[in-house]
Amino acid sequence: MLLAQILLNGVLLGGLYGLMALGMALVWGVLNIVNLAHGAFVMLGGYCVYFIFTGLGIDPFAALPFAFLAIFVLGYLLQRYVLNLIVRSAQLNTLLITFGLDVVLTYLAQLAFTADFRTINPSYAGANVTLFGLTLPLLRFAAFVAALLFAALLWVILQRTRLGRAIRATAQNLTAARLYGVDPAQLYALTFGLGVGLAGAAGGLYGMVAQVTPYIGATLTAKSFVITIIGGLENPFGIVLGGIVIGIIEALASIYIGATFTDAISFGLLLIILIVRPMRGLRTA
Amino acid sequence: MKRLYTVAVAAMGAVLCASAVLDARAADSPKIVTLGASMQLTGADTNLARYFRDGYQVTVDRINEQGGIRIGDDTYRLALKILDNQSNINLGIQQYTQLITRDKVDFLLGPYGSNHTLNESSIAEKYRVPMVEGGGAAKQIFDRGYRYIFGTAPPAENYFGSTVEMMTKLDPSVHTLALLTADDAFDVAVRAGTQALAQRLGIELVVDQVYPEATPNFTSLLALVKSKSPDAILVGGHEAESLNFLREAKSLDVNARYLTSLTVGVPSHDFRIALGKDAEGVFGMTPWVISPVMRDRWFGDGQQFAQLFQHRFNYEPDYHVASAVADVETFAYALEAAGTLDREKVRDAIAKSDFESAYAPIRYQASGQIDIPQIVIQVENGKVMPIYTDHFLNKPNYPVSAWTKRNK
Numbered sequence: 001m002l003l004a005q006i007l008l009n010g011v012l013l014g015g016l017y018g019l020m021a022l023g024m025a026l027v028w029g030v031l032n033i034v035n036l037a038h039g040a041f042v043m044l045g046g047y048c049v050y051f052i053f054t055g056l057g058i059d060p061f062a063a064l065p066f067a068f069l070a071i072f073v074l075g076y077l078l079q080r081y082v083l084n085l086i087v088r089s090a091q092l093n094t095l096l097i098t099f100g101l102d103v104v105l106t107y108l109a110q111l112a113f114t115a116d117f118r119t120i121n122p123s124y125a126g127a128n129v130t131l132f133g134l135t136l137p138l139l140r141f142a143a144f145v146a147a148l149l150f151a152a153l154l155w156v157i158l159q160r161t162r163l164g165r166a167i168r169a170t171a172q173n174l175t176a177a178r179l180y181g182v183d184p185a186q187l188y189a190l191t192f193g194l195g196v197g198l199a200g201a202a203g204g205l206y207g208m209v210a211q212v213t214p215y216i217g218a219t220l221t222a223k224s225f226v227i228t229i230i231g232g233l234e235n236p237f238g239i240v241l242g243g244i245v246i247g248i249i250e251a252l253a254s255i256y257i258g259a260t261f262t263d264a265i266s267f268g269l270l271l272i273i274l275i276v277r278p279m280r281g282l283r284t285a
Numbered sequence: 286m287k288r289l290y291t292v293a294v295a296a297m298g299a300v301l302c303a304s305a306v307l308d309a310r311a312a313d314s315p316k317i318v319t320l321g322a323s324m325q326l327t328g329a330d331t332n333l334a335r336y337f338r339d340g341y342q343v344t345v346d347r348i349n350e351q352g353g354i355r356i357g358d359d360t361y362r363l364a365l366k367i368l369d370n371q372s373n374i375n376l377g378i379q380q381y382t383q384l385i386t387r388d389k390v391d392f393l394l395g396p397y398g399s400n401h402t403l404n405e406s407s408i409a410e411k412y413r414v415p416m417v418e419g420g421g422a423a424k425q426i427f428d429r430g431y432r433y434i435f436g437t438a439p440p441a442e443n444y445f446g447s448t449v450e451m452m453t454k455l456d457p458s459v460h461t462l463a464l465l466t467a468d469d470a471f472d473v474a475v476r477a478g479t480q481a482l483a484q485r486l487g488i489e490l491v492v493d494q495v496y497p498e499a500t501p502n503f504t505s506l507l508a509l510v511k512s513k514s515p516d517a518i519l520v521g522g523h524e525a526e527s528l529n530f531l532r533e534a535k536s537l538d539v540n541a542r543y544l545t546s547l548t549v550g551v552p553s554h555d556f557r558i559a560l561g562k563d564a565e566g567v568f569g570m571t572p573w574v575i576s577p578v579m580r581d582r583w584f585g586d587g588q589q590f591a592q593l594f595q596h597r598f599n600y601e602p603d604y605h606v607a608s609a610v611a612d613v614e615t616f617a618y619a620l621e622a623a624g625t626l627d628r629e630k631v632r633d634a635i636a637k638s639d640f641e642s643a644y645a646p647i648r649y650q651a652s653g654q655i656d657i658p659q660i661v662i663q664v665e666n667g668k669v670m671p672i673y674t675d676h677f678l679n680k681p682n683y684p685v686s687a688w689t690k691r692n693k
Binding site: 013 | 556
């Protein structure tokens with residue numbers, strides 16, 4: 001029963017990890033930008049939902065679309081007027097600028113919101129049900145379902161809409177896409193907005209199961225990076241699956257190897273994957 | 286020619302008068318003793334480090350407002366020089382070196398946290414500059430034979446001392462224990478002390494696990510705890526970990542049979558705000574509670590200090606803030622007693638400290654650390670209630686109800 005509960009916990013945690021990584025995978029796949037500020041957008045999304053919930057009394061799940069939109073707009077503007085300036089330069093430049101962006105966003109958040117711990121704590125935050133002797137935390141389950149829904153939505157956008165086709169075409173062949181009338185600057189801004197908007201929504205869910213401070217970003221960026229490598233960039237469901245794999249591995253390692261080794265095991269797995277299948281699928285979205 | 290001579294004499298007279306006035310002012314203006322510190326003003330530890338920054342600042346300002354301190358025949362004002370180490374220990378080490386060698390501060394105050402203090406205090410020892418700190422509680426800091434480090438936080442090994450002792454006196458008493466501690470210097474010390482204490486008092490440790498401070502995820506550990514049904518759960522960690530633990534415990538419906546206690550978080554106002562009703566019933570500890578009992582030369586008493594502090598910083602001070610007050614006051618008393626800024630003499634005066642402060646009576650042991658008891662506290666109606674020291678102060682809410690029965 002203990003093993004089953006640990007597996008269940010790992011799957012639910014992994015779903016949330018997967019949602020966090022979805023946006024990073026999208027931006028990486030299409031723009032070839034490894035967004036080191038990804039966790040900062042998760043953090044900003046967390047603050048959005050926190051203030052909508054505590055200030056306006058709107059349910060945090062209902063606040064998720066607002067967080068998505070707010071961070072989408074921020075991401076769009078940043079890509080359009082800042083990141084587009086270096087999007088085709090050496091990857092080191094994009095790493096440097098997103099690292100700088102992460103520092104700026106983090107410190108601005110501390111100035112604006114202080115370093116107080118903020119928790120998004122609706123009345124049902126600790127609710128759970130018992131099924132077959134296992135405890136199912138409802139909020140984590142809802143976050144897991146939301147992750148699947150966002151992954152499905154992203155898949156539909158990429159596969160079934162004109163925007164999605166343009167995104168995939170640009171990722172596959174920029175020159176050909178331009179010949180067919182795609183405006184890369186506009187498309188990159190939309191893609192980056194979409195990616196960080198998803199991070200913002202994930203931040204709202206993260207704030208419901210943990211707490212939001214200006215400094216949560218770096219760890220979440222690292223986690224998203226590992227999951228993106230594991231899940232590949234081909235399919236949003238692959239990313240969610242990658243998140244679940246990491247969630248389960250961490251949950252099992254926590255008990256059977258030692259909780260202090262969970263990060264070492266996650267990053268060790270990353271190393272093994274990079275050795276066994278370096279960058280497979282990373283160039284197609 | 287005569288006119289030129291008159292102008293020259295007048296100009297010389299003016300210069301002499303001006304220099305005399307300036308000299309007089311210089312003689313009147315108090316001299317400065319600068320206390321330097323490298324603090325986590327940004328980065329992951331910011332939330333708790335600000336307690337020390339604010340505590341240092343309010344005490345320095347208060348002492349200066351009341352005329353400063355007398356060292357020998359001169360009056361001195363205190364000044365603070367605080368650098369931001371960005372919650373980075375390596376940067377902290379560099380900054381303490383800079384404070385001593387380039388900024389030429391007179392004495393040092395400590396950073397927040399045992400990890401930082403353990404490493405950064407070595408700089409103070411190397412340059413033989415006295416450092417007084419309240420942010421590092423691990424005994425490891427004081428077991429190295431250092432002469433220049435003094436600590437106002439009680440030993441981490443004994444954080445759960447009064448809690449475990451109380452457990453044996455409660456009815457029903459505690460026989461089995463789950464102990465979860467982080468992997469930083471403070472919590473490693475907490476774990477060692479609690480293990481020894483539990484063994485001595487015959488309490489069985491049914492779970493004894495260490496978790497990573499940087500990325501705590503308690504879900505698996507909680508499943509393990511639930512499978513063992515311990516009488517009590519003790520969690521060693523900092524505020525973020527304490528918050529995570531309680532929220533995850535509620536969502537997975539994990540309860541101790543009788544009580545749960547946390548090393549850090551419970552005395553802090555923002556911790557209780559963040560948790561709301563979920564903080565009810567949880568036990569914690571503090572070496573200091575707001576009370577008029579403790580007399581203080583500059584603040585009057587502990588309660589007056591708390592009122593003044595809250596008015597200025599808009600949050601209720603906890604023991605971290607109060608220990609920061611004692612850190613600065615240690616220097617004030619020691620400098621007056623030494624009658625000189627000579628670091629060796631001031632160090633000896635600190636070692637002989639014996640004064641009452643808003644925080645606690647300050648008397649350093651030979652190791653450099655003070656030893657004051659932890660008061661067991663419990664959250665009741667959003668407030669902190671003192672429960673036990675070496676005897677019961679108030680009746681606890683005990684056994685604490687399970688999560689499912691609590692909010693009904």
